Amino acid sequence: MKTNAGLENEYGQSVALKSVHLDGRIDGLLLTMKVRQSYLNDSEETIEASYTFPAGWGANLLSFSVELNGKRMQAVALEKKKAEKKYEKAISEGDTPVMLEKSPLGLYTANLGNLKAGESAVIEIEYAQLLRFESGRLRVTVPTVIGQRYGDEVEQGHIAPHQGVDVDALIEYPFTARIDVIGTTANGVITCPSHQAVTTAVEGGKRIELTKGGMLDRDFVLSIDELDGVSFALAAVDEEEYAVVASFCPKLPQQVAMPLALKILVDCSGSMAGESIEQAQEALHELSLRLSPDDAISYSKFGSTVEHTSNQLEKALSSTFKLSFAQAYEQGCDLLLITDGDVWDIEETVVQAKR
Template sequence: MKRGLFFLLAFVLFLSATYAFAEDDCGDCDRSLAPRLWVPDGDPAIDRLPLKSSKADIVIDGPIARVTVTQRYGNAGQRPINARYVFPGSTRAAVQGLTMKIGPRTIRAKIKEKEEAKKIFEAAKQEGKHAALLDQKRPNVFMMDVANIMPSDEVELTLQYSELLVPDQGVYELVYPTVVGPRYGGDPVALARDAEWVANPYVKDKADGGNSALVETGIQVHLASPIPVSDLRSVQHKIATNWLDDTRVEVGLDASERDAGNRDFILRFRLQGEQINSGLMTYEWNGEHYFLIMAQPPKRVAAEQVMKREYLFVVDVSGSMHGFPLDTAREVMFELLSKLRPEESFNILFFSGGSTVLSPSPLPATPANLQRAMDMMKAYDGGGGTELVPALKTAFGMPRTPDAARSIAVVTDGYISAEREAYDLIRRNLNATNLFAFGIGSSVNRYLIESMAHAGEGEPFVITGSNEAAGVGERFRRYVEAPLMSRIKAQGKGVELYDMEPAEIPVMLAERPIVVFGKYRQAQAGAAIELTGATAQDDYRASLSLADEGRRNPAELLPILWARQRLMRLSDRQGNDAELNRDAIVDLGLRYSLLTQYTSFVAVDETVVNHDAGATDVKQPLPLPQGVSELALARPVPEPELGWLMLLLIGLFSGECLIRRRDHGRR
């Protein structure tokens, strides 16, 4: 009994501290821990925007993108400031460097284990030194802390990362995220774990004076290819292009883009028409030989026989989906439902704080049932929290059609903080079910969307607006019905291959190249790497000779990209099991100078500038992603709920006292 009371007391105190933290910090927080604009004891006119500009310089050389992000902080106030800024990155980014420039001095950050880096930063902060700390909160969410920005100081932080661009059906896509959407934190455990970054303030609207236009956003892309570039377009921004020739082009934001920092920058293009740029790249580093294969897959052929199928759609109707995202989700659902056949069955689970189902059991996909589904979809306007994990538990437990292969399609913006809990659950419930994830919105949580799809052995889709909804149903059907290739293997011929990522290549659903990173040794004359697989018509075989290996500039990034691929397996998509791989993750981070969940970059200028060692903590407010309603910022849990917990604690304590008195009397 004492032990139970102890844990209950600890839980109540934890909740008390959590809500006290939220109220003390912002005065207008929400259940998602995303407060409105807030500066403690600050002058809103001068203290709330230490970040002056954020600019990205992106070089795309073949299939590899190198991104340099420069953030400039300035203090226009009258007192020292410690600034915190939460910002996004690509889900595939290998973050490999950070430098800090203050006046004429440039300091290169060092990679350290996270706790050691934090201690170094806090010590420098207390000693009144300029310092910067870069942490990874999610593979696509980073947090920058900058200490002791003095009045009139200008601090420039430069972040470098690289990523591999993999085409889908011949289309290459560069995604440069510009804003982190608000996260719903319904789970108290996840809430406590993520409160440090999830509680970042969001501006209410332009009248608040804090829209993204106040932070200058710049994007410049330099694209170079060994073969002609075609069909270049930006999905969500107006761009200005300068073609140097048919293989080289410079891309920037159009002068009319005044508010570019509230949605993902997405650039799409093709190389040599419909063909995929296949090939082999190698590089030697620290005595090891690294390779990267990108091999063109066979053409998709329709399966002669398709299994009987059932579809379960799990649709987000929470507050963050209100308006534009939910309107787009309706169009996506119409596309998906319209592709169902009468002999197939389906059901829909709508979720926000709770969940509602279209039918207790799957329905045949008749016109009448499809119309009933769309009518129910139209009835939702968006409101409440985003309880995705409970919704997935309900979905996996729902009745299913016997002898039918079930596919689950999740439609959401992904604004939750419990990503790992979600795909842990998916991995435990695969059985005969695969899962496809549809991200809806201008700045979706791609980490969640991609990870859920990979955990569910399906495919991720991101739909930024209604103009992209058309055709998504047909793409979905193609992936579900006819797997492109299975039993894929990479083997060395006259060479030993090892440390390959992925070690096991899954069934290929999409028409994107086979991508394999790895290392090789003991290469003989005429050595080659062979890829084999089975298709619906024939066996597949591709051979790439090491004698024809690529020697172009981006090859120098292969060790870092290989390490990032391994991190994805050990960390990003391992859910709560990632802790088991902690030592391996730390070793990769330190050896390859990479940001991970257990390693951080820290930079310290040894000159003491703040002799009083006192500074005001300021959190850089973020804009809401374009099209996301303020309903994404839910209201706080009412105070009486905490009161009821306290009454329960008092009641249990009183009950224990009575029991002890009774037992004492019996003695």
């Protein structure tokens, strides 16, 4: 038996994941999302496939189901060790079990065992997420891929060996998405800065759909602006009671803006070459247009044009938090990090930032 976690590329490496589709709905501040992952074993052998993927910040899993050879099965929640034993037993008996795991960092791993040659399977995960309403805007970010992270994914990221995340820029995963925006939220100005998309009217709101086939190489981002003064309310029956989510943002008298104390840290390593560094330049340009004479700014960059021989991101973060510590403690300051990288040991970074 072989273990795979991708699809066939130009080098003939065979994997099982074929495509991912998002089908979401935004009603007020509640996002419900269905993620459909399509698998096909196009090899000549029975395989066990595993695919590790992220979910939205603060997302809560609602359901997990699988369609195998035309039959739909609904998952049940089990204690971790019990679920693992049942999964391994099913594999040894020749069945085709499916198991979904969640890591401490919020990553999910779909395990698909004994997928026979020529067989296909569709895994569907549904989750809900409460959105944040800030400054008259809603920003919806749906992570679709786990980029390269520095550090030890097992020791620092608490990732089991079979949940390992291998980043391969040559593998392309087709990606489609459709989001319905319902109610008062649909009155805002809806844009999709991450992908080419079209907006059409549907009953009770608007629909945003990708116009061009995407790939799992970036987050899916939706921005809903011009919602100043809008309030939100959503109610649902919970057995014999009701659950209500309400939010409003009162319009306060305009206040005099305080001078800004900002430290800017920009990743200029080799991984930022191309589109990433261009976006960083655009961000810095836009920031410069919004500065006032009273603002205090410090700028630092890090990276190597040769090779990554050490964890420069972690070192840069650590040193930046220690810069002018006494002054930052007394006056307070903000830190803006512009990077396409990430670290597994994010908890330690947060601890340093809070000191």
